[in-house]
Amino acid sequence: MKHYNLLxxxxxxxxxxxxxxxxxxxxxxxxxxxxxxxxxxxDSGTELKVLLQGFDNIEGNFRVAxxxxxxxxxxxxxxxxxxxxPITSENMEVSFPDVPAGVYAIAMFxxxxxxxxxxxxxxxxxTEGFGFSNNPGLGFSKPSFGDVSFEVSGNQDTQIAIELxxx
Numbered sequence: 001m002k003h004y005n006l007l008x009x010x011x012x013x014x015x016x017x018x019x020x021x022x023x024x025x026x027x028x029x030x031x032x033x034x035x036x037x038x039x040x041x042x043d044s045g046t047e048l049k050v051l052l053q054g055f056d057n058i059e060g061n062f063r064v065a066x067x068x069x070x071x072x073x074x075x076x077x078x079x080x081x082x083x084x085x086p087i088t089s090e091n092m093e094v095s096f097p098d099v100p101a102g103v104y105a106i107a108m109f110x111x112x113x114x115x116x117x118x119x120x121x122x123x124x125x126x127t128e129g130f131g132f133s134n135n136p137g138l139g140f141s142k143p144s145f146g147d148v149s150f151e152v153s154g155n156q157d158t159q160i161a162i163e164l165x166x167x
Contacts (some may be wrong), residue, residue: 032051032089032091032092032093033088033089033091033092033093034092034093034094034095035083035085035092035093035094035095036094036095036097037064037081037082037083037094037095037096037097038081038083043098044098044099044100044101044154045098046098046099046100046101046152046153046154046155046156046157046158047095047096047097047098047099047157047158048066048095048096048099048104048152048157048158048159048160049093049094049095049096049157049158049159049160050064050093050094050095050096050106050108050133050159050160050161050162051091051092051093051159051160051161051162052064052091052092052093052094052108052131052162052164053090053091053161053162053163053164054090054091054129054163054164055087055089055090055091055092055110055129055164056110056129056164056166057087057112058086058087058088058089058090059087059112060086060087060110060111060112060113060114061084061085061086061087061110061111061114062084062085062087062092062094062108062109062110062111063082063083063084063108063109063111063116064082064083064084064094064106064107064108065079065081065082065106065107065108066079066080066081066082066096066099066104066105066106067079067080067104067105067106067107067145068080068102068103068104069145070105070145070146070149073105073107073145073148074145076107080104081096081099083096084111087110099152099158100152100154101151101152101153101154101155102151102152103149103150103151103152104133104149104150104151104152105132105133105145105148105149105150106132106133106148106160106162107130107131107132107142107148108130108131108132108162109126109128109129109130109131110128110129110130110164111128112128113128118130125167126167127167128166129164129165129166130164130165131162131163131164131165132147132148132162133148133149133150133160133162134147134148134149134150135161135162135163136148138165
């Protein structure tokens, strides 16, 4: 049986119960910088707008992946659409044009050092900000597709807000 030291238990406890919760005050639209991702080549006319809230600084890029299947989300591979852009404000919005109706999930992170990876420490705890659609609580692993999935209707635009988590 493995024995864990007190520091490990403290870190795990902190992950479960002390994620910084953002204020519930509305975001002033004038403080949001906007970018548009490349579409998927379709012509659905439906736009998905993703508001990314709470970057702790404007160093580096943000990376957003839009997944259309549970298998790809779980494997962290082959997103339906993705986008990388420089961070220019504490709050950013990325728009994905022509997203067909369906069920999707979003994973994103603040790539401060622009290496294309979510960096972690020796305990495998992220050292860069991250977030998911539906803003699920923290656990010992990433959330399930079901916890973060949402539906895009074929006849109206969809807006999702993601609050970044920094540990």
